[in-house]
Amino acid sequence: MRRHHLVLAALLPLVLLTGCSAAGSISMDPVSNADLADHASRDAPPSDAEPDPEARLIRDAIRNGSATIEGRSAPVEADLPFAYRGSYYDLSWTAIGEREATSVDLEADYNASNVSANRIAYDDLPEVDRRALDALFPPRHDPRADGYDLGVGATYTDAEADRSVLVPTQEYDAVVYDGDAYPVRVSDVHPVTLTTYRYTSTVVANDSDAYARQLKDEHLFTLGDLNESERAVVSEATNGSYYAESTDDSAFRGVLERFRAHDGDAVQYEETRGSWVVRYNGTVYWADLSYAQFTDEY
Structure with a gap:
């Protein structure tokens, strides 16, 4: 049997703001524990949601510990934990049969x-x-x-x-x-070929404070050693978003290099974007970076 664990590998869609044609961008939102847990989780479908099979699967797996579903591929893939009644749950699946x-x-x-x-x-x-x-x-x-x-x-x-x-x-x-x-x-x-998948739920944390502590323990790093122009980039990012209009933006590149040096700490890391939990000047932020035109340099 094949077992796949759904881990913190892909986050909620990153904020794609109006500067979508920019070479890169960064936004940094100050977060409390509750905010951080909210950024890094999905809401489980409510009981009164439309009765589609995936929603029912998620609810049943969380409530009962496991649930099965049949399909051509696993319907709930690796993504954020689900928030349900104040607790947080990861789902993993096992393929148990085919027809x-x-x-x-x-x-x-x-x-x-x-x-x-x-x-x-x-x-x-x-x-x-x-x-x-x-x-x-x-x-x-x-x-x-x-x-x-x-x-x-x-x-x-x-x-x-x-x-x-x-x-x-x-x-x-x-x-x-x-x-x-x-x-x-x-x-x-x-x-x-239709495969039968058994999904199993695992409690990640019993409340938002506990989940936020886990996120900080596993992912938090401190952003420092910035020059004046790089600090200006971060200042703008903490007040909304900063857009790099071209790859000639050395200040943005410098900030990006600080984050990319912590790829292993990223909550999300993809080829062209990522999300980090970062401390800057004593405040904890949720940082979203997009760097599609800078990827050749890494």
């Missing part, structure tokens, strides 16, 4: 003038086909002038395909919904 299935694309044409007589009422479709077509009916989009207007992907297990009138062989060319007939096209039929 073969069929993947298809389903498309509907909402304004066809000539519709095949080979049609079936939506309510007469097998449940597996109604579920697959649920995103297409009732029509939710304005039709285009010609052709198929909307498509969705669907996956049928072998047992579901045996009950289907659309997969693997399309027996009807159109679906009648509320008295109107719409052409339906089935395409890109191909085999896939």
